[in-house]
Amino acid sequence: MSTDIRVKICGLTAAADVAAAVAAGAAYVGFVFFEKSPRHVAVDTARTLALDVPPGVAKVALTVDADNAALDALTGRVPLDFLQLHGEESPARVAEIKARYGLPVMKAIGVAEAADLAQIDVYAGVADQLLIDAKPPPGATRPGGNALAFDWRLIEGRDWPLPWLLAGGLTPGNVAQAVARTGARQLDVSSGVERAPGVKDAKLIRTFIDNARGLTDA
Numbered sequence: 116m117s118t119d120i121r122v123k124i125c126g127l128t129a130a131a132d133v134a135a136a137v138a139a140g141a142a143y144v145g146f147v148f149f150e151k152s153p154r155h156v157a158v159d160t161a162r163t164l165a166l167d168v169p170p171g172v173a174k175v176a177l178t179v180d181a182d183n184a185a186l187d188a189l190t191g192r193v194p195l196d197f198l199q200l201h202g203e204e205s206p207a208r209v210a211e212i213k214a215r216y217g218l219p220v221m222k223a224i225g226v227a228e229a230a231d232l233a234q235i236d237v238y239a240g241v242a243d244q245l246l247i248d249a250k251p252p253p254g255a256t257r258p259g260g261n262a263l264a265f266d267w268r269l270i271e272g273r274d275w276p277l278p279w280l281l282a283g284g285l286t287p288g289n290v291a292q293a294v295a296r297t298g299a300r301q302l303d304v305s306s307g308v309e310r311a312p313g314v315k316d317a318k319l320i321r322t323f324i325d326n327a328r329g330l331t332d333a
């Protein structure tokens with residue numbers, strides 16, 4: 116049993132789903148600001164959702180190559196604990212965003228092959244946390260949230276000098292194996308706890324977190 120595993124439920128759009136994630140023991144809740152995503156939320160919706168998140172659960176805003184005007188609008192309205200940068204933000208841009216908004220940053224790193232892991236070292240000195248995710252497949256309309264896993268053997272036995280989350284294609288059915296193979300202590304999931312794109316399922320959220328922590332026989 117690994118009750119210290121921390122789970123981020125990403126792409127929440129409704130109060131009932133935020134409540135389900137909190138009740139199931141999520142450490143982070145994520146709100147997506149990317150208009151082409153089925154999980155996109157408007158700033159005012161995110162504000163309402165975020166105001167209901169209890170202390171101790173971190174509120175994360177996911178953006179993709181957002182400019183300062185968009186980030187000003189977002190951070191000015193929504194109480195946040197982290198910014199998740201899921202685009203092509205350079206290390207210098209990550210540093211600029213951290214300094215300007217005073218929020219810790221999670222930088223997403225897309226992995227499809229061993230060479231992609233070099234990006235981890237590039238961002239390790241500037242980000243507060245890394246989110247190690249599958250690279251989007253060719254033709255994808257969004258850079259994450261594609262229900263696609265990368266080959267976990269690529270990071271087997273690896274660790275980095277900052278906190279990191281494993282993401283990409285995690286489900287209640289494979290999460291225990293993912294933890295065992297990668298040694299991840301933090302996990303991020305979106306599609307795997309949905310019954311349709313953008314529609315979260317409270318039972319899947321609960322089962323995912325229980326299975327991640329070894330609380331069931333999955």
Ligand SMILES: O=C(O)c1ccccc1NCC(=O)[C@H](O)[C@H](O)COP(=O)(O)O
Pocket residue numbers: 125126145147149152153154177179201248257258259260261262263264282283284285303304305306307
């Ligand atoms: O979820 C989205 O729609 C999304 C859109 C644009 C950029 C990133 C997006 N999601 C990133 C996440 O944090 C996901 O949780 C992560 O990629 C894992 O997704 P999934 O494979 O669906 O669990």
